[in-house]
Amino acid sequence: MNQHQKKDEVILMSHGGGGTRTKSIINDIILKNLGNAILAKLDDAACITVPESELALTTDSYVVQPIFFPGGDIGKLAVCGTINDLAMQGAEPRYLCLGLILEEGLPVSDLEKIIQSMGRVLSATGVSIVTGDTKVVERGQNNGLLINTSGMGVRCPGVDVHVSNACPGDVIIITGSIGDHGIAVISCREGLKFESELVSDVAPLWDLTHRLLKVIPNVHCLRDPTRGGLAAALCDIARTSDAGIRINETSLPVKREVIGACRMLGLNPLNVANEGKAVVVCQQEDAEKALDALRSHPYGRDACVIGVVTPAPAGMVLLETEMGGERIVEIPSGEDLPRIC
Amino acid sequence: MNQHQKKDEVILMSHGGGGTRTKSIINDIILKNLGNAILAKLDDAACITVPESELALTTDSYVVQPIFFPGGDIGKLAVCGTINDLAMQGAEPRYLCLGLILEEGLPVSDLEKIIQSMGRVLSATGVSIVTGDTKVVERGQNNGLLINTSGMGVRCPGVDVHVSNACPGDVIIITGSIGDHGIAVISCREGLKFESELVSDVAPLWDLTHRLLKVIPNVHCLRDPTRGGLAAALCDIARTSDAGIRINETSLPVKREVIGACRMLGLNPLNVANEGKAVVVCQQEDAEKALDALRSHPYGRDACVIGVVTPAPAGMVLLETEMGGERIVEIPSGEDLPRIC
Numbered sequence: 001m002n003q004h005q006k007k008d009e010v011i012l013m014s015h016g017g018g019g020t021r022t023k024s025i026i027n028d029i030i031l032k033n034l035g036n037a038i039l040a041k042l043d044d045a046a047c048i049t050v051p052e053s054e055l056a057l058t059t060d061s062y063v064v065q066p067i068f069f070p071g072g073d074i075g076k077l078a079v080c081g082t083i084n085d086l087a088m089q090g091a092e093p094r095y096l097c098l099g100l101i102l103e104e105g106l107p108v109s110d111l112e113k114i115i116q117s118m119g120r121v122l123s124a125t126g127v128s129i130v131t132g133d134t135k136v137v138e139r140g141q142n143n144g145l146l147i148n149t150s151g152m153g154v155r156c157p158g159v160d161v162h163v164s165n166a167c168p169g170d171v172i173i174i175t176g177s178i179g180d181h182g183i184a185v186i187s188c189r190e191g192l193k194f195e196s197e198l199v200s201d202v203a204p205l206w207d208l209t210h211r212l213l214k215v216i217p218n219v220h221c222l223r224d225p226t227r228g229g230l231a232a233a234l235c236d237i238a239r240t241s242d243a244g245i246r247i248n249e250t251s252l253p254v255k256r257e258v259i260g261a262c263r264m265l266g267l268n269p270l271n272v273a274n275e276g277k278a279v280v281v282c283q284q285e286d287a288e289k290a291l292d293a294l295r296s297h298p299y300g301r302d303a304c305v306i307g308v309v310t311p312a313p314a315g316m317v318l319l320e321t322e323m324g325g326e327r328i329v330e331i332p333s334g335e336d337l338p339r340i341c
Numbered sequence: 342m343n344q345h346q347k348k349d350e351v352i353l354m355s356h357g358g359g360g361t362r363t364k365s366i367i368n369d370i371i372l373k374n375l376g377n378a379i380l381a382k383l384d385d386a387a388c389i390t391v392p393e394s395e396l397a398l399t400t401d402s403y404v405v406q407p408i409f410f411p412g413g414d415i416g417k418l419a420v421c422g423t424i425n426d427l428a429m430q431g432a433e434p435r436y437l438c439l440g441l442i443l444e445e446g447l448p449v450s451d452l453e454k455i456i457q458s459m460g461r462v463l464s465a466t467g468v469s470i471v472t473g474d475t476k477v478v479e480r481g482q483n484n485g486l487l488i489n490t491s492g493m494g495v496r497c498p499g500v501d502v503h504v505s506n507a508c509p510g511d512v513i514i515i516t517g518s519i520g521d522h523g524i525a526v527i528s529c530r531e532g533l534k535f536e537s538e539l540v541s542d543v544a545p546l547w548d549l550t551h552r553l554l555k556v557i558p559n560v561h562c563l564r565d566p567t568r569g570g571l572a573a574a575l576c577d578i579a580r581t582s583d584a585g586i587r588i589n590e591t592s593l594p595v596k597r598e599v600i601g602a603c604r605m606l607g608l609n610p611l612n613v614a615n616e617g618k619a620v621v622v623c624q625q626e627d628a629e630k631a632l633d634a635l636r637s638h639p640y641g642r643d644a645c646v647i648g649v650v651t652p653a654p655a656g657m658v659l660l661e662t663e664m665g666g667e668r669i670v671e672i673p674s675g676e677d678l679p680r681i682c
Contacts, residue, residue: 016404016680018568018614019673043504044426044565045399047496052393058386059438059491060474063357085385097400099440099489133401137680140481148440150400150491155388163384224385227359273359332360339357339478 009108011144016102016136025134029112033119034098038130046130048095050154056091058082059150061099065339067114067143069188071181071199074147075114077275077341079121080204081226082151087206088222088278090161090213091153093125098132099148106144114145125204127151156210158217165220166241170309171287173280175208175294176201176302178230179258182272182340187261198257203276208297212280215293221281224274227341228332231270233279234307234317235331245317247307247329270319271332273340281309350449352485357443357477366475370453374460375439379471387471389436391495397432399423400491402440406680408455408484410529412522412540415488416455418616418682420462421545422567423492428547429563429619431502431554432494434466439473440489447485455486466545468492497551499558506561507582511650512628514621516549516635517542517643519571520599523613523681528602539598544617549638553621556634562622565615568682569673572611574620575648575658576672586658588648588670611660612673614681622650 015021031040038046060081067074079096086093098118102111122129180201187198205224213219221241225233230252238245254269262269276299282290287305294300317329356362372381379387401422408415420437427434439459443452463470521542528539546565554560562582566574571593579586595610603610617640623631628646635641658670 013679014674017673017678018573021674022568023672043430045397045430045432045492045494047395047397047430047432049395050391050393052391054388054390055493056386056388057436057438057493058472059440059489061440061442061476061489063442063476063478089384089386089388091386091388095398097398097491099400099402099491101402101404101442101487131399135402135404137404137483137487140483142478142481146442146478146487148400148402148489148491150438150440150489151386152396152398152493153386227363232359331364332358333355333362337358338354339476 011102011104011106011108011136013104013136016134022134029115030132033115034122034129036128038128054155056086056089056153056155058085059148060085061146061148062341063146063339064185064341065143066188067145069200070184070197072202073114073117074145075118076121077202078147078149079118080202080275081341082149083125083127083204083206084224086151086153087209088224089155090159091155093127093151093153093206096127096129096149096151098129100134101146102134102136103142103144104136104139110144121204125206156213159213161219161222163221163223163237164240166237166243166281166309167220168243168309168311169284170220170281171284171305172245172247172307173290173303174253174306175278175300177253177255178274178277179254179269179272181275182337183258183261185340186337192261194257196257201274201276203299205276205278205299208294208299209278211297212290212293216282216286216290219280219282223279225277225279226273226275229271229273231329232331234329237281238317239315242314244310244313245307246310246320248320249322251304251306253302253304270329273337275341352443352445352447352449352477354445354477357475363475370456371473374456375463375470377469379469389471395496397427397430397494397496399426400489401426402487402489403682404487404680405526405682406484407529408486410541411525411538413543414455414458415486416459417462418543419488419490420459421543421616422682423490424466424468424545424547425565427492427494428550429565430496431500432496434468434492434494434547436469436471437490437492439470441475442487443475443477444480444483444485445477446480451485462545466547497554500554502560502563504562504564504578505581507578507584507622507650508561509584509650509652510625511561511622512625512646513586513588513648514631514644515594515647516619516641518594518596519615519618520595520610520613522616523678524599524602526681527678533602535598537598542615542617544640546617546619546640549635549640550619552638553631553634557623557627557631560621560623564620566618566620567614567616570612570614572670573672575670578622579658580656583655585651585654586648587651587661589661590663592645592647594643594645611670614678616682
């Protein structure tokens with residue numbers, strides 16, 4: 001395929017038939033940018049040898065609109081999202097599977113940009129895509145492309161993080177500002193402009209998490225506050241740990257642009273998705289060391305304590321407001337932000 | 342949720358927001374029908390302990406239209422397809438991940454039927470869905486539902502099946518009639534009627550494969566001829582094994598309805614997808630034992646030899662026609678059968 005052809009080429013239904021056209025996508029775009037010894041075999045399943053271990057398995061589909069947004073694209077989002085789901089189990093991300101659902105009419109050059117973007121995250125993190133699948137559907141409302149990534153990681157021995165492990169007296173840490181991803185995507189979709197450009201925080205968090213776990217193996221909970229935002233993450237921790245959580249509004253790190261956009265759009269920053277942040281719950285006496293470890297990493301330099309775990313009211317998250325009041329934080333029902341990841 | 346509400350309920354964008362509505366789908370439909378101890382934890386990643394082993398990993402997205410077809414539905418297809426990709430590596434399927442992409446407007450009762458259908462295959466095979474993800478997109482052309490399933494299996498020790506292992510002198514076996522799935526789906530889509538009802542062959546093949554491998558651990562290749570049909574599977578074996586393949590048209594098992602429909606639609610049964618068949622390549626001296634093992638299983642009772650592996654022409658598949666001629670079998674380019682799986 002020469003450069004000129006490629007430039008104007010779009011995805012056709014026949015690219016999904018499993019024949020020679022499917023193979024051209026796989027060879028010219030996928031293998032060229034994501035290739036490794038296992039993927040290159042192009043088997044319907046990849047074979048890998050693992051020692052006795054505890055593995056973490058995860059899957060996520062990505063339907064974000066638009067597919068390119070400030071700070072990232074659907075490909076970077078998919079790879080980071082799967083890496084982060086594994087990292088939040090204290091598992092080192094190793095192998096990813098890639099399911100592409102392409103829409104007829106997608107410019108092949110857009111697909112290539114997205115695959116290259118995935119390749120950059122994979123190179124930086126040492127994670128490999130070992131098997132995949134490509135399907136094509138008719139032109140619809142999906143902006144050209146849906147991605148599923150599933151992944152396997154190996155849990156660090158001796159680490160037992162779980163959302164149900166929060167104990168009264170623990171502190172709640174967030175690794176940086178909240179709402180950046182959701183507001184960056186929705187602003188792009190709605191055509192909002194900011195004085196300074198707000199970008200998505202999408203980032204792979206294993207390196208940061210690993211740095212933390214090396215210092216504090218006894219971290220109680222890790223959770224990335226994606227869909228449903230910080231509110232959903234904290235409510236999950238409170239409910240499954242059967243403990244209360246009390247957070248302080250004034251301590252929440254929220255960028256000025258995010259506050260402004262949320263006011264304009266009628267959103268609560270607590271409900272807006274993040275794609276490069278983690279909630280860390282650990283013992284009070286480990287808090288300083290945890291903050292030092294997190295702040296020593298570029299993705300955690302704004303880490304701060306935002307609250308504490310309390311014995312009561314069990315299963316409930318309370319926000320102490322700036323005005324000195326108190327209100328219950330609830331899981332959003334889901335209307336606010338469709339197709340944010 | 343009472344029965345009456347459920348009957349009329351459809352998927353809304355808010356079912357994909359990660360909030361309470363997403364949770365209602367997960368609790369009322371997914372956990373109710375697919376629940377197990379690992380899935381019930383509802384973690385973003387499932388943790389499982391494995392002994393030292395060789396694992397197989399696979400992923401596939403399913404975009405079949407229509408989502409209900411004679412003999413199956415998109416749910417049964419997804420679970421069987423992933424089980425079969427693992428089985429074809431000589432791996433016992435263990436854990437599946439489920440990615441649902443729902444379209445706004447999908448009747449919740451249709452989703453429930455599809456999940457129940459997945460549940461039946463899982464119960465029958467002892468495979469578990471251990472983690473999943475649900476997204477919702479606007480109403481489009483996807484008939485309401487796309488599914489990604491990825492899976493992990495444990496390879497049988499001592500088994501070394503691979504598409505590149507075919508040797509001159511080996512025999513080629515197919516486990517039953519070809520083209521049933523593709524023709525069942527496309528006939529349903531095009532409104533074609535047969536005298537007798539043709540149904541998809543969609544079926545989970547691990548039990549059949551395992552029975553074969555216990556008798557003949559030295560099977561050289563296993564391949565399920567899905568997209569691109571038997572032609573694509575054989576071309577892959579010939580190319581990666583650097584050997585020739587010669588098949589005999591008169592020995593190909595093709596149902597009368599499939600031949601008729603192919604004539605009408607201008608299709609070649611060799612290019613039509615199967616979802617419950619396997620190509621087996623083994624040594625000539627193992628052929629009878631292999632056929633006996635396969636025929637002792639309901640999914641292999643029509644197994645037969647369809648050809649042999651030859652030293653030359655390397656990488657090429659030749660068909661000896663009924664008329665005594667010979668023609669080259671090629672991988673279809675992909676135009677014939679969109680959205681068949």
